Every structure is written in C-alpha cells, then in structure tokens.
Amino acid sequence: MTQGKLGRILSSVAKRMRADFDQSRNFSHNGEAGTSRETLVRQFLDSYLPLHVEAVHNAEIVTASGETSPQCDIVLTARGTPPFTMLNGYRILPNECVYGVVEVKTKLDKEQLIDACNKISKLRRMSKDSYRPTPGLIPRKTLAHGKVYDFFPTSGIIVAFDSLKLETIGKHLMEWCQTRPPAEWPDSVWVLGKGQLQWQNPGSRLLERSPEPGSLLAQVDADESQDILLALALHLNIHFSDAWMHPLDLVPYAGATRLGRITRRWRMTPVGSPPKVLDR
Secondary structure (H helix, E strand, C coil), X not given: CHHXXXXXXXXXXXXXXXXXXXXXXXXXXXXXXHHHHHHHXXXXXXXXXXXXXXXXXXXXXXXXXXXXXXXEEEEEEECCCCCCEEECCEEEEEHHHEEEEEEEECCEXXXXXXXXXXXXXXXXXXXXXXXXXXXXXXXXXXXXXXXXXXXXXXXXXXXXXXXXXXHHHHHHHHHHHCCCCHHHCCCEEEECCCEEEEEXXXXXXXXXXXXXXXXXXXXXXXXXXXXXXHHHHHHHHHHHCCCCCCCECCHHHHCXXXXXXXXXXXXXXXXXXXXXXXXX
C-alpha cells in the first residue's frame, strides 16, 4: 500500500545505517569513525530535508559582530548560502542563513548530552540581525519557544547511534533545562534503535516542533520495524518545510575594513561638453 511505502523504505534505510555504523567500529582512529557517522546522518538528512535546506558537514558559524560558534557536526542552512571560506570541505557560514544544527553522537551519555545542549544553547544566543530591509512586504514572523521572532530561529537536534537508557537521557535533559529558558533547549533527541525525546503540549498532548514554556518532555520508544527514521523524516519535514530567511546583508560583516579610496568623480554635462571633473 502507498500509505506504508515510506515506512518500508525507511525501515531498510535504518538497517543499512546500523550496518554502516557497525562497520565504522572497525576504524582504528576515533576521528575517522566520528566523521563516518556524521556523514551517514548528513546523507540521510540530504534525502529527507526540503530542497531549499542544505545539510553541511563540518562547519563553523559566525556573526557580523564577531561571535563564533564551536565547530558544528552538521549545519542546516539555506541552499545557496555564500560560504565565507571553504577549505578541504570546511565551511564558515553567516548565522543569518542558518536554520538549524544537528549534533551527532556515537554513544549519548550525560557528558555528551550536556556538550550538545551547551552548543545548541550558545548558537541560539548568537545574533541574527544582518538582513536587508524589504519595503512593501508584509513582515514575516516565527512563533517558537513562547516568543515571536522576526527571523527563523536556529533549531537544535541531537542524533545518536547509541545511548544510555532513553529514560536516563530524559532525566539528564530535564536537569539541564531546569535552569534555562525554552529558547535554549534542544528541539529533540533521537537515538537509533531506541527512540526519541520530544516536547509535548500539556493540553492537547500533541508533540510540538519546538519547546514552549510548560512543555512536557515525552519519551517515544521506537517501533522495532521502523526504528526512528520514519518519525525523524516527518519531524524534519514539519520543522523545516517552512524555514525562511530575509535577504542577507553582507555589508555589516565587512565592518570597518577599507574597500578602497575614491580619487575622482565626474558630473554629467550637456551633450557635446566634456564631463566635468570634480576631484583631482
């Protein structure tokens, strides 16, 4: 049946990802194994993200005011974002063009969870204000984390190939979130073969794309036949199908850097008359 076709496809994808993950255990260098696993996740994201969103592996995010992010495993950015530099596949990206980040963990424990949460928290606090005004258009807004943004706030997702018990990870996540506002909380946590942690509306009991004040944290155990990938594919569609950005303004990134010096100007004169030179 067509209704179950996507589920069957993603079930086979999950099995292949697990097999590739097991194969990566044979790498003697931890860096090679980590890169391989991040590549597996990026390839999955490339297949199921909306076409206007690009998954970039191994990137750093900067702002016009000079803020710099830690190195990010995977950055979800507007397709066509100008990289400030690209060297051996490493990219530096302007924060205004960033829709989200995905932190990839081999085995998620308390230390790794806190590391990922701290990165997401820092990214959410980085400024996004270098946009060109678009006169005549109705201003666009995004509602998330109990706030109204005039840009698309950075999403934060954690994906792991293994973890402690999902219940234990949930407790650690709640402890971390207790002292911080929802705007800094990760949007979801996904563990292959186990399930996911997502925020739930306490009234409707519906799962939410982002945490809101008063949200419940729900543990969703994976269906053995589907693993987490069908749910993750749907989550990505809901989360990023309406991702948007204002036109990027690169001028503030130039700062006070000198671009040149005006040495001569001309003023238009009547036809047949030589142009008038204003400066010599």
